[in-house]
Amino acid sequence: xxxxxxTRATGLTGPIARTVDVGVERRSFADVARDHLDRxxxxxxxxxxxxxxxxxxxxxxxxxAMRAYGDLRDPSRTKGWLFxxxxxxxxxxxxxxxxxxATVPLETTGAEGDEFSLFETxxxxxxxxxSDELHLDFLRLFHDDDVRAVFGSITSVFRLPLILTVIxxxxxxxxxxxxxxPLGTLLSRLHRGRxxxxxxxxxxxxxxxxxxxxxxxxx
Amino acid sequence: MIDCREAVRRMWAYIEHELEAKPVAxxxxxLDTCQRCCGExxxxxxxxxxxxxxxxxxxxxxxxxxxxxxxxAGANDAKEGSA
Numbered sequence: 292x293x294x295x296x297x298t299r300a301t302g303l304t305g306p307i308a309r310t311v312d313v314g315v316e317r318r319s320f321a322d323v324a325r326d327h328l329d330r331x332x333x334x335x336x337x338x339x340x341x342x343x344x345x346x347x348x349x350x351x352x353x354x355x356a357m358r359a360y361g362d363l364r365d366p367s368r369t370k371g372w373l374f375x376x377x378x379x380x381x382x383x384x385x386x387x388x389x390x391x392x393a394t395v396p397l398e399t400t401g402a403e404g405d406e407f408s409l410f411e412t413x414x415x416x417x418x419x420x421x422s423d424e425l426h427l428d429f430l431r432l433f434h435d436d437d438v439r440a441v442f443g444s445i446t447s448v449f450r451l452p453l454i455l456t457v458i459x460x461x462x463x464x465x466x467x468x469x470x471x472x473p474l475g476t477l478l479s480r481l482h483r484g485r486x487x488x489x490x491x492x493x494x495x496x497x498x499x500x501x502x503x504x505x506x507x508x509x510x
Numbered sequence: 511m512i513d514c515r516e517a518v519r520r521m522w523a524y525i526e527h528e529l530e531a532k533p534v535a536x537x538x539x540x541l542d543t544c545q546r547c548c549g550e551x552x553x554x555x556x557x558x559x560x561x562x563x564x565x566x567x568x569x570x571x572x573x574x575x576x577x578x579x580x581x582x583a584g585a586n587d588a589k590e591g592s593a
Contacts, residue, residue, distance in 0.1 A: 321582035328578065332570040346574050353578060357585050408518070409557075410550040426553045430560050438564045456526055457562050463528040478523050485522050488557070 320360040324353060327370050330459065334374055337454050338381050340443070351384065352377040371461060375469045409489035418502035432501045433492070441491040449484035452477050512536050517547045521554050 331352065335345040356376050363372055413429050422428045433441075442450065455466035467477035496502045512520075517540045523529050524537055541548050570578075 321585055324578075324582060328575070329570055332574070333568055336568060342571075346571070349570075349574065350578065350581070353581065357581075408550070410553045426549075427556060430556055433560065435564050438560060442561065442564070453561065457558055458564075463523070463526055474528075478528060481522055481526070482519055485554075485557075488561070492557075 318366065320357050323360075323366060323369050324356065324373075327373055330370065331373050331377065334454070334459070335377055335381075337450070338377060340447070348377060348381055348384065352380050355380060370459075371465050371469055374455070374459070374461075375471075378469055378471070407486065407490050407493075409493055412493055416502065416504055418496075418504075429492075429496070429502070432496060437495060437499075437501075441488065441495045444491050444495075445484055445487045449480050449487055452481040453484040453488065456481065511543075512540050514540075514544060514547055517541070517544065518550060521547075521551055522558070524551070525555060525558060 328349075332345065332349050335348040335352070336342060339345045339348055352373065356373055359376070363369065410426065413426050417425065419425055419428045442453075445453070451470060452463075452466055455461045455469060456463060461469065463477050463481065464474055467474045470477065472480075497504055517537055520529060520533055520537050524534065529537065541551065
């Protein structure tokens with residue numbers, strides 16, 4: 292099996308082994324790229340948080356991918372390969388523009404913030420006192436737009452591991468390779484992202500009147 | 511034996527099947543004795559499922575798609591021309 296590291300190397304500057312023709316005709320880059328255009332665009336929108344930047348990023352990613360396509364050893368990994376190129380391209384574009392790629396603030400790397408538990412908060416606040424499915428009823432409050440709003444509020448470095456694993460179905464190892472970070476870092480950020488998601492769901496529900504908290508009851 | 515805090519920390523990695531054998535064994539041993547973490551694990555699966563179902567279906571803008579199609583067609587033409 293081709294190493295996931297391939298996704299990190301391909302499309303960048305390092306030399307890697309070329310594809311070996313073994314008699315099976317390789318699909319054209321255009322055909323392969325078309326299979327992934329919508330998902331690549333969606334990923335770029337989430338990478339940049341800006342539709343205009345996403346358009347530039349998609350085009351630059353495809354240009355780089357086109358040039359490096361001959362280096363892609365395992366076509367079944369095309370999606371991850373494109374996502375890795377997009378991640379690196381965004382970093383290069385931001386650097387060229389003098390913009391900062393989001394990094395992890397030191398104060399968010401520790402245990403602080405780990406204390407909040409949505410599971411426990413729902414149980415304690417008991418927003419649906421007559422419900423037999425308290426936790427599920429809480430989740431049922433959220434429509435697509437609500438979830439997207441909460442998801443979009445998660446710090447980018449913590450949101451990306453969630454996007455790659457939960458939404459796009461990459462393994463954590465593949466996601467780590469795409470983001471060019473160690474697996475342990477990926478797992479840590481996945482946990483932090485999950486915690487921000489939980490906190491975001493609760494805060495959003497309170498702020499938008501989806502639930503009434505104990506404090507409000509007592510006023 | 512791990513405590514609830516450590517169990518919660520491992521929970522999503524467990525759901526993603528990304529824990530090694532020993533941490534899995536420790537986590538599952540904790541579940542055997544902790545109804546609360548069993549409940550949170552089930553809830554976490556539902557939260558994950560909710561997010562996964564909201565996969566971004568934002569369609570690519572038609573003008574961008576047109577530009578990309580032109581770029582891809584140009585690449586094919588160049589390849590055929592050089593063959």
